[in-house]
Amino acid sequence: MTQVVVSIALSVAAAAVVMAVTALVARRQGRVAVVDVAWGVAFAGAAVASGAGAAAGDAGSGPRTWLLVALVVLWGGRLAWHIGRRTAQHRDEDPRYEKLLGGTLAEVGMARAVRKVFALQGAIVPVIALPVSVGVAREVRWWPLVALGAVVWGVGLFFEAVGDAQLASYRSRPRDQRPPVLDTGLWAWTRHPNYFGDACVWWGLWLAGGLASGWVAGLATLVAPLAMTWFLSEATGARLLEQTMMQRPGYPAYAARTSRFVPRPPRRGRHVVS
Template sequence: MTATALWSRRVGRVAVVDITWGPAFVVVALVSAFVGLVLGAGDDLRRWLVPALTALWGLRLAWHIRGRAGSGEEDPRYAELLGDGGFRVAVRKVFLVQGVAVWLISLPVQASGVTEVWSWWLVGLGVLVWALGMVFEVVGDAQLAAYRAEPRDARPPVMDRGLWAWTRHPNYFGDACVWWGLWIAGALASGWLPGLLTVVAPLAMTHFIRNVTGARLLERTMSQRPGWDAYAARTAYFFPRPPRRRVG
């Protein structure tokens, strides 16, 4: 986050932190794996499995948002957060906060590097939950990109196809699944105590992307679009379900 803050100051955009958010977890995962290796702790297979899963998620996310966050004007979310404050305000309100968040949310990844596997079937279950999350993220983002590529007068005002017909936020739901999967595979699979001590990580991730910085914040803007009320009435907010029948 220190390196990101310096990059942000050079380019004049705080939004570059969105690009380094995913890779920051990759760094934590690799450091944790090497710490376990040096200490002779943990299981060799899972020591590298969890960083590999983390890297697939984090680097894909960085690649996906690189254009939006790395060029153009400042993201309105950060502009509103910072107000008239300068670089020092950005350090305090953005980079420091996100650094602490990376440490907190990555607790299961840290645990995976230095603890022994208690249950391999829980490792497998965690990988399946992670994979479900990745499908929702990748497919949801691809469907949204295809929608945006259509001419404005040929597409509905609100994206309501594919996964977007089952949940208004398939990418955020996928994000939550990824971190519940990493918690299951990286911490709960080591026993109930590591699982209990680190469950705050997926809980915090789910809470923030659902109720604070992710879906809730996005809906403030999206709710102004024509057709949004009807779409919201038939489509689940976060957890997927079959869409309700259209009325009228």
């Protein structure tokens, strides 16, 4: 139990360091949107810190510990690289953060940005990372769940990476040579394959890290995938994005035939938005 507490504390410390550095970068650049890149980095840092702490304390099951760390680092690194490459093309503030803060960083000041963005996300990261922080410090009770979790993680990474690649390919085409809405590939099955994939990644990590350690650990860390799924589908992800997407020509019709989150074959002849 002591090693689990240490592992969680290291996760908290790593997330705090990443967000503190990111706040300094944001202040220098004059925009809060850089925190999107730090999101994946913070999780990777938390996983590495927890894994190193468990290894130093001779806790956990070695192969599972480093599997969990590797899965988080791969996911977080890909996400940070993808968002960093995308945001490098834009120097203006993300409208989402302007709305959240009530203005630009220059207008509202750094203190509000720290309170409403950096500190908040720094506190959320260790909560979402609980299955990893707990899993690296405990013995494996059910190895089949570790394997199942890795498979679910792989499905999630596929949806996230392929969905992002398909969207990037769509956006790279001239506006007059592409349809108004991307509705092919994974985007024909769900309006947000990248968000769905992200949720699957954390359900997989919960299976491999939390539940595979036993019922108590599984129930104690269940908040992580539930919270991530809620954020992605209802809070700051799909639902928030669609407030603006519904204004785009063709999107309401696309929404009427395509699932908002969980993939399913597109409906035909239906006009009710899900």
